[in-house]
Amino acid sequence: xxxxSWFDAIAYCExxxxxxxxxxxxxxxxxxxxxxxxxPWGDEEVLHVSMLILRVL
Numbered sequence: 170x171x172x173x174s175w176f177d178a179i180a181y182c183e184x185x186x187x188x189x190x191x192x193x194x195x196x197x198x199x200x201x202x203x204x205x206x207x208x209p210w211g212d213e214e215v216l217h218v219s220m221l222i223l224r225v226l
Contacts, residue, residue, distance in 0.1 A: 182188050190198065197204075 178189055
């Protein structure tokens with residue numbers, strides 16, 4: 170599946186009675202469940218424009 174907006178994902182989750190993962194859960198999953206392992210793309214936090222927009226909402 171491609172081109173799914175955050176709003177569409179939230180609506181789907183509500184429809185099936187589930188939720189999107191939290192930031193902490195998502196980061197844990199990207200590390201393959203390893204607690205102290207860094208991210209494959211580096212440990213530096215990079216903010217994307219879409220993240221800034223969501224923080225304002």
